[in-house]
Each structure stands twice: as C-alpha cells, then as structure tokens.
Amino acid sequence: MPQMNMVQAINDALRLEMRKNDKVVVLGEDVGKVGGVFRVTAGLFDEFGDDRVIDTPLSEGGIIGAAIGMALYGLVPVPEIQFSDFIFPAYDQIVSELAKFRYRSGGEYVSKLVIRTPVGGGIRGGHYHSQSPESQFIHVAGLKVVCPTNPYDAKGLLLASIRDPDPVLFFEPKRIYRAAKGEVPEGDYTVPLGKASVLKEGKHVTIVSWGAMVYEALAAAEQAGAQGIDCEVIDLRTLWPLDIDTIIASVKKTGRVVIVHEAPKSCGLGGEIVSLINEKAFLHLEAPPARVTGFDTPFPYTLELEYLPLAHRILPQIVETAQY
Amino acid sequence: MPQMNMVQAINDALRLEMRKNDKVVVLGEDVGKVGGVFRVTAGLFDEFGDDRVIDTPLSEGGIIGAAIGMALYGLVPVPEIQFSDFIFPAYDQIVSELAKFRYRSGGEYVSKLVIRTPVGGGIRGGHYHSQSPESQFIHVAGLKVVCPTNPYDAKGLLLASIRDPDPVLFFEPKRIYRAAKGEVPEGDYTVPLGKASVLKEGKHVTIVSWGAMVYEALAAAEQAGAQGIDCEVIDLRTLWPLDIDTIIASVKKTGRVVIVHEAPKSCGLGGEIVSLINEKAFLHLEAPPARVTGFDTPFPYTLELEYLPLAHRILPQIVETAQY
C-alpha cells in the first residue's frame, strides 16, 4: 500500500471521485492552476480542466452561494475555503441556506456539497489562520461536520462525505497536513460518517478528541500510562452527528473523561459532549468530565504553543481526573 | 413611576443616552423615519435628526462595518439588526473584527458599540424571524452578550451596555416586546452587566434561563410548587460573561438544575452551563443537569409552540430532575 500524507490522501480521494463521477467539481480561491495554497488540489486542474477545477474570484460568499446553486442543479461541488478563518463571509449562505434547504423545501430541494477547509493552529498563523470554528456550524441544524486525523481516514471520510446525501463541512487539520503519514489503499473505500474510532483502549480515563489534537491526546495517554493511568483514546472523526454510543460506552467503563479540542472552551463542542455524558451516564461518573481546550482569547501568534491544548497541558488534567 | 413595556423602556434608554452623549448614534434598516419595524427607535429621528438616527441601505455588513469605523473614530454607535436572523451577513465583521480589535491592536484600538437586535420566537416568524444565535457569538472571545427580560432591566442593561468599555450584543426578546410590562424609573440608572437576578428563591431545583423563556420557567416553577417542588429561578440577564457565582451558589444549595433556552440544544449556551456546573459543583449534584431547549431543527412556523421550551415542556423536566 502506498504511504501518503494527509494532503496526498485528500488529493487522491478527490481525483478518484472526480474520475468516477463527472458531477463532482472543485472550486475556490487558488485551487486551480496552483493547486491550492496547501497544494491539496494539485494536478486536478491539469487532469480535469478549468471547467471542473475552478479558480474563483476572492469571494467566499460567491464560492458557497454558487456551489449551492450548482448543487441544486444536481452537481456535487466540493468548494474549498482557503482557511476556515475565512469562511465567515459565506456564513450566511451556509447557516441560512445550505443547512436549511432540505427542511425548508419539504425535501424538494437538496443542496448537497462538501466544503473542504483547513482548520486549526500549529502553523504560526495567528488569529486568522488558526481557528477551529466547528461549534459555530454544529449549533446550526442541518450540517454534518467531519475532521479526519490520518491519511487513511482522510481519504475514506472524504469519499463518504461526497457520497453522503447531506451537506458536509470537511475540516482538514493543517498542522498535520504533511506530518501525519500512513498507508492508504489505492482505489475506492469509505470510512463511514458518524463513527468514532477508538485508537487506544484503556480502563481509567477516556480521552475524547479530534483533528491534530488526537496526537497530543495519544502522547499524553502514553505519559499517563507510565504513571499507571490507563487511558482510552477516542478520535471522533465525525464531529456531528456525534458517535454518542462509543463515547458513552467508554465513559461507562472508565467513569472519567477528558475532552480535548483546539477551539476556545466556551460553547465549544467539548461542552456539548460533557452535557450529553451527564444526560446519559451520570451515575457512572467518578469525576467531573473535564475539558482541555484553546483559551477564550483570539488565537495568538508567538504563544501559540502555550495556547494549544498540547500533551503537556493534557497530562495534568488526566492525572487530576484520574485521582479525583 | 411610569409603566412601560420593553419597547418603550429601550426607547427611553436610547433617548436618554442620546441626549446625554452626542457621540451616540443609531443606524440600521428602517430605524429612522419609521422608527424600526418594531418601533423601538420611534421618535428618535424627529428628535435627533438624520445624522444621528440613520436609515441605511439593506446591508448588515455595511451597518456593522461602518459602525466599527465610527467607533474607532470615537463615536458610540448603537446599530440595529432588524432580526437577529439577519445578522449573519455581518458575522465576519463581528467575529473577525469587532470581537478582536482591542486584542489584536494591543489595546490601541477599541471598537466600542452596542448591536441591538430582536431575538427569539413566539411571533410566528418561522425559520428566519425566530432564531436565538447567542452561542454563535459567545464562542468567539471578545464580545459581551446581554438579554433582558423585563422593561426595568432592559433600560438599565442597555444604558450599562452603552457605557461599558467592550462591544456588546444586546438581544431583545421580541415575543415579550409588548407583553412584558412594568415600572421603569424616569431618568438615569443602570443594571450592571455580568449579574444574574434570582427571580424566585427555592431549595429543590434551580432553573437557569433568559429572555422570553424566563416567564415560562416561572410558570413551570409555580406549577412545580403546587406539586411540592420548590424551584429557584435565575434570570441570567447577561449571557456572557456568565454570572457563574450566582449559578453555582444556587446549585450548591439545590443540587439539581434545569437550563431552559430557545436556541437549538447542541452547542448552545445550556451545554456550557452544564459543563461549568460539572467543573465547579460536581460533588453537589444530586441529578444530572438537564436542558429544555429548542430542538435541533430549523425553527418551524406552524408548530412553533411545540418547538419552544414552554412551561408545559419545562415542568416534566423539573419533576424528573427533582425525583432523580
């Protein structure tokens, strides 16, 4: 099996699906000739031409609005937003239109598309090239939200996302675009939406995370293991709808949980998971579900490694939760 | 003391502050000659003229972007967004600019303004005239969020918001614009930001709510009282930063809490409150903190009274939580 990094795996998925399904089109700023600022769409322009790999004007609202129209027509657009920090000029189209099309038309219209966008910190991008806005989309009913952690999942989840009947936001953790490598099967396969993966089983503390922070969770779990704390590490993969069964099964086993995400703490997805655990496994809780997250400040530049919930910040919380 | 409804109280606050401080300007769609579609700015155009009560083009981005510029200049704009559902074309300016100005400029720039906007359901407005997007703003660091429940608070909180050094989103629950009446002092007073109010003391179950749903919480509390369940009802008033002390003190007393809000459940402010209670009062909890909220669907038209977390839906949860 070929070794790939995340960028290659996503590129592979796009190419595969575009070959298979001529309704799939890619559009966005700089996605064409130059293949995207992270080169995720590299080579697609040459293979599929200007009509299916489209460099657009600098207008996220135009990209998403037009993609919605294309989708209503029956195409399957896969627009790219250059950084998820720049998705907000299109926020109205996404939350008011894309998320509500099926509902508001009684199922007559479906606007099926997949928005790909790099997410998260770790590349020294400061306020505007580092954010993780997933909860700002999850709160709005009607959108599925996906965030892969490794090349295998990235390809499989992207293929599943494109074929899923609902609109999907596909967040790509840019910190690990090239760092995360692994074997990726050639050809077609999917990783189902809505299913988390248990990366490590354990009996003392459950760690729930996603995206680039999963690696930090794993590192912290390993360090905790050295102290005799056996962690179970869950990679959500699909952020919404949540794989609640996997989370609850784990918490029922461990009674203790630490949630790790990059986004600011307040009203992040972590809080939702804490609440659901309260609803569904309250009597199993041995300690308060805890969150290790980005702080409630804009994302800083110089101090980004202090801001991010890296292993050195996760470990003390694991210990505290384990010893509670 | 004069009796006023919410609309009159807010109008009174605006008039008072505009007389006092010639830096205060009001702008928005239809706020001028006609005094706003809910008539909240009625009469201000006649008193203060076209230069301080400004009918703008149909452009929320323009309204907020220009207001930010005015604020940088030293004015104190109080822009109105006609319905909070229509705030999203300005979302980029609010979350990327307004929320971050002080931080990103090391305190050199402050963009101080108060965005007033009607919020919530109950007027048969369907998807696009009913939403409660508070958590989409709270998640973003740098914004204060206020939501008054009665005319006294509305006036006092608005005056406090205008004088507060930080940008404030002032959500006005339109369902009770005219229905909520009460005595409102003439002249100047403020209700401090960041302080909840305990509307009813009780020892069995804490109910935390805000906006129009506070009246439903009170009604449910009364019905629960008839069944021997003594509820404490907290009206948050300021949604962010939260008055955590009041919440925690109450939960430590009752050990049981029900949070009620109109916004969809997932990643709403309710989830954040549950999580904070877990962090700060876990060992006091006798039952899982519960949420009674809008459903995770777009806001429906015909069935809006089934969608809203009205007293008839709150009461069973109070009972369940009390009996847990």
Next chain:
Amino acid sequence: MSATPTTPSQKPAHDGSAKNGHAPAALVSEEVIRVIRDDGSLDPTWDPKLSDERIVELYSWMVKTRIVDDRLVTLQRQGRIGFHIGSLGEEATILGSAAAARPQDWIFPCYREFGALLLRGMPLQRYIDNMFGNSNDPVQGRQMPDHYTGKPWNFGSVSSPIGTQITQAVGFGWAAKMKKDDLATLVYFGEGATSSNEFHCGANFAGVFKTPTVFLCRNNGWAISVPAARQSASKTFADKAIAYGIRGVRCDGNDLLAVYAATREAIERAARGEGSTLIETLTYRLSGHSTSDDPKAYRKEAEVEAWKSKDPNTRLRGFLEKKGLWSAEKQTALEEQTSNELAECVKVAEKAAPPTLESMFEDVFAELPWHLKEQREQLLKGPRAKGHGH
C-alpha cells in the same frame, strides 16, 4: 487614453491586461424600454409581437394575482393566516418577465412572485396550503406564509434572507452551462437587495464566468421604509451592471410588453452564451411592504396616487379594451371565477390538519440521526402546547 509604449494600459499580458482592453459596446444604455404607448399603439422597436390571445392570457394572470393578493390580505386581517407579502402594482413586472422565460428556464424567486409560480402551473390549492402552513403544504408549515417552493415547475425555494437566491441562481445556471444544457435562470429581487453581499457575489461571478443569468431587479421605489435613493447613489440600478461587465437594461416595469421584451431578449442572449443581463424594471409597490407594514408612516399619499394612475393592470386593460379584446363582462367573469376558486381552496386549506409533530424532525438530514430521534420521542411523549390547532 494615452498610448505610449510604457503606459500600463499597454502593459504586456499579465492576465490583468484584459482590464485594459478595448471597450465593447456600452453595457448599459440610457434607454427605458417601453412598448405600450399612451395612445394605445405599440412602439415597434421593442414590441415582442405576442398574439392577442397570449396578451389576454397574461392579463388574466395579472388580474388573478391581484385578486389572490387582495383576498390574502383580508385573511390576514381576519387572523386566519399569519402573514402575506404581495405584488400589488408589480404584476406587469412579475408576469411579463416570468412569461418571457422559456419553460426550461429556472426561476429563482424573491418573495413577491407567487403570480409567476401560478403562471407556471402550480395549482392554487398548493399555494393556499402554503399560506396556511397545514399538513398539505409541501413545506409542511415549516416556513412562514409566502415561502413557497415549486420544483415541478422549475422554480426555486423562497427564503427570507435578502439576496441569497441571487448567487444560487448564478451557480445553477453556471452548472447548466457546464453541462451544455439549454437553460437560463431568471432571478428576482428588489432594488434594496442590490445592497446585499449576495448581489455583489452573484453578479461578479456571472460576469467572470459568463453565466446564463437574468437578474430581474424590481425597482419598486422602496425597501420597507427606505427609498430607492437611500439604497445607492448610482445613477440607476441597471448601471450596476458595469461593475460586473454584464449588460444592464431598464424598462417600464408597469408595461407588460416592455418587461416581456426586455426579459426575452436577455433570456435569448443568455441561451446563446452571451452572458448575463441585469434588468431594472421601474415599478412601484402600491401596498405596504407586507401585511406587517403601514406605509403611511413614511411615504406621501400623493406619491402613491401618482403611481396608482399608472397601475399596470389598468393600463393593460385599457389597451386590450381599445383593441376590443377585453370587456367589463369578461372582467367580472374572471373575477368571479377566481374568487370562487379561491374560496374553495381556502375552505380546503382551513380544514386541513396542521403538520404532524413528527414532521418537525424530518428533512433536517436525509435520515434521522440519533439525537433527533431522541428529541422526537421526548416531544411525542410529552404534553401538547396550547394555542394551535392540535
């Protein structure tokens, strides 16, 4: 323009040099297209040469639309429906343009275009069910009245946020162009919507990608209480086309034939691959913005009266009567027939049950995820709300 070898206007081809190319024929002319003259004759320059029958048919739809409009306002005043947003005074603009679109062309509505959808064949009952938000409403009472949808008639879905349909219409037509399908899109919006982000995004993409889009800007003078002059300082709304390199056209929006002619030409150009046109129709919103609005608070009765004298229905009726194609009897018959049909539809709609509780949770996603299943069960097992028809 100076042309010495080193001026930027002669700069070598970075692709931006297209910006310095030779001006094509003016994108927007000063003309306001008009066909029906005051003396009842037709200006041959733009006469679309519709058959007498077709004109009568379209006139009938203008009348029907107005009757429906009028009745819905009454129903709202009586508290039997929650809301209505109508097209009083804009019938020529709406029916004339919709009629000019070919059947395969898709219409993306703003919110005043129910007449266009009826013209396309939507049964009146379906519309009235939408106004009542009952269980027969294809939208299941999920949206406010007048937020209809009409896929069987190549017609989009109304939503409240101003302008969003514009960009979508551009993308839809663009997709058709990619697939080499012979199809244009006709998108409606008010002059107020030209200030929206979406107008800018949509028109810009239309220009760059030469999409087959007809932008139909109903300049009805007002955006709720904000007059057109406050909306933009551009000389005309059609002039905005220049910013996007598309054609701009103005026409008398109260002249059915002028609107038809302008739209038809734009549709044909679009279909020929010549790109998009922005049409500004000069018309007037004779009613309040919607049933929630009282326009007396912000505009002069004299202005309204002046426009009443240019009522598009009266004008067309005068033209038809002069030609012997219409009469008071025909008018009465049409009005009676429409009223009866309407009364029947209202009766049926009012009797229909409200949407089921379950319907509230459907169509959020293609399949119900666990959390919506749970929420549905909670709602079903709990007590019912008071105050609506359960």
Next chain:
Amino acid sequence: MSATPTTPSQKPAHDGSAKNGHAPAALVSEEVIRVIRDDGSLDPTWDPKLSDERIVELYSWMVKTRIVDDRLVTLQRQGRIGFHIGSLGEEATILGSAAAARPQDWIFPCYREFGALLLRGMPLQRYIDNMFGNSNDPVQGRQMPDHYTGKPWNFGSVSSPIGTQITQAVGFGWAAKMKKDDLATLVYFGEGATSSNEFHCGANFAGVFKTPTVFLCRNNGWAISVPAARQSASKTFADKAIAYGIRGVRCDGNDLLAVYAATREAIERAARGEGSTLIETLTYRLSGHSTSDDPKAYRKEAEVEAWKSKDPNTRLRGFLEKKGLWSAEKQTALEEQTSNELAECVKVAEKAAPPTLESMFEDVFAELPWHLKEQREQLLKGPRAKGHGH
C-alpha cells in the same frame, strides 16, 4: 431617453426618482493618469508640482521600503521570522498615495503598506518588533508578522480577512464628517478585494452618505495565483465606482507623481465634501504573494520581466538622476544607512523576550472576566510548552 409624461423616468417624486435624474459629468474617465514621461519630462496636466526635495525624500522612502522588504524576506528564509508580505514593485503606489494624504487623514491599511507607516513616522524598531512578535511589539506578538497597528500616526490596524478595513474606513470618515472634522480616510486594498462583500458594502455606503473616503485599489495584477481578469469582468476596476455613484480614477501605479496627483485630488475633493473616489493604480506585484508563495507555479517569467522594466524605483531614480538630484553615491549611502539601521533593529528585536504568558489574556476585554482569570491561572501553574522562547 423618452420623456412622455407617463414614462417611469418622469415619475413623480418617490425618492427613487433620484435614480432617474440628470447624469452628472461621467464618474469615470478613460484616462490613465501619468506624469513622468519617458523622456524624463513631466506632463503638466497632472504634475502635482512637488518640490525637488520632496520628490527626493519620497524616493528615499521607496528605496528604504525595498531594502527592508528584501531583508525581511531573507530573515524569513533563515527561519528567524515566520512570515513577510511585501511591496516589491508597488512602492510608487504606496508611498505616492500615503504622501498625498494630509497628516490628519487616516490611513486604513491592507497588509502591504508598512512603507506608508514608516513614512508617517513609525520608528523602524517598532515595525521590526512586530515582525518578531516579541514583548516590545505593541501588539504583543498576538498577530502574525506584518499585522501592525499605528494609532499615533493616524493609521489603522492590519487584519488578515480581505476587505474588512474598507467598510471601517468608510464609517470612520463618515463619523468625522458628522463631527465636521476636516479629515478624509485613505483605504488600501488589492484588486482581488473588489470581489469581497466589504468592498461592496463600503463603497455603497460611501456613495449614499457621501463620505470622505479615498479607495486606493492597488491593481497589481494578481490575487495570489488568480489573475486580475479572473477577478471581475468589468472593463476596469475603476469602473466599479459607477455602481456606487462615486468617482473612479485610474493612474499609472508605478509613477510616484501620478499616484500622488490622483490621490491628492481625491483627498481634496473628499475634504471639500464632494464625496469619495475609487483610485485604481496599475502596478505589479514583482514578488510572490508572500514568503509562503512561489509565483513560478502560475505566471510567466516574461510577464514579470516586462514589469521589471517598469520598476517604479528605477523609473523615479532615472528621472532624479537626469535632473541631477540623485547619484550612485547617494544611493549607496542611503542603502548602507538603511541596512545598518535595520541590522540594529533586528538585533534588538531578536534579543527581546517573547510576550509574557499573562499578555495572552489581556485586552480580550477591558477587564479580565472570571473565566479568563481562571484560564490564566491554569496556564501559569501548569508546565510550559516546548519549542518557543520561554
């Protein structure tokens, strides 16, 4: 335009009638303003008549800007700073326009305008501290390099989202106008930004409220890899002014005096209450988009070479040398002096400590709320991250 009594163009005054008023003098002329002729003489039509000293001074700033730019690219390549976005080839546009603004006029930057801020008096050390994001950086290393701020010099705050500064600049100038202060705003953006929502909102408000705003559109041919022709189908970017009823002007962006003249006129008009002007400067981004970009992947070397022959610095130097105002010696002296000053600043900046951990929590709000106090304590009492300068 026909003018029979009932045409819409003669409609009685609903305020929208302003839209049918008499055309003022054309808002955008075809001319591309140029002052420095190839033969070294100045075209008197637009010559701003700057003193020799002033031209030399501005030329010196163009040189300094370029040296700083060049050095920052090197520092980035060496991994000593994280990022730089420069102005290579756009010096005449940036310095010429900034110089034309009066001291009281506020500048709202895009991100390539550090030269303008240096011209206004910001110490070089402050800029370099920002590039290093150290504790002396007024922004406390919170933003990326080149996201400076300059309130003491009537200069705004850089942020990454494209276009947001445009609407803000309009609001700022509008406020000044309300307060009857003699002040205009000069806002920079690239031609790519004309596609943003913000350009549309800002220019529209500027037109409607006649704000004193100078929109300085640097048409440098590219928006990262997207050529100007892909950005808009409008004939020119200046033409977009028509959509907003403001003036549009084009000038040779590599001619310092042309940019100065065009900007100065626009500033003066704004100050006289005559409203806004959109200036399109025809220039070229000689470098990659930023240090993160390799332009070879998407544009031809020949295009770049052709533009190099129009290098604004070289052109102005030629002009000055012909007039005996500049020499190779002066050039060397200036370069040396700047390099030395720069080396000193870099030394200081590199030695400075990173911002304190506490600084991460300040300035979110005027006062630290409880949750940020808690988060700060958590961070302080916990272990430190590896990998940066603590």
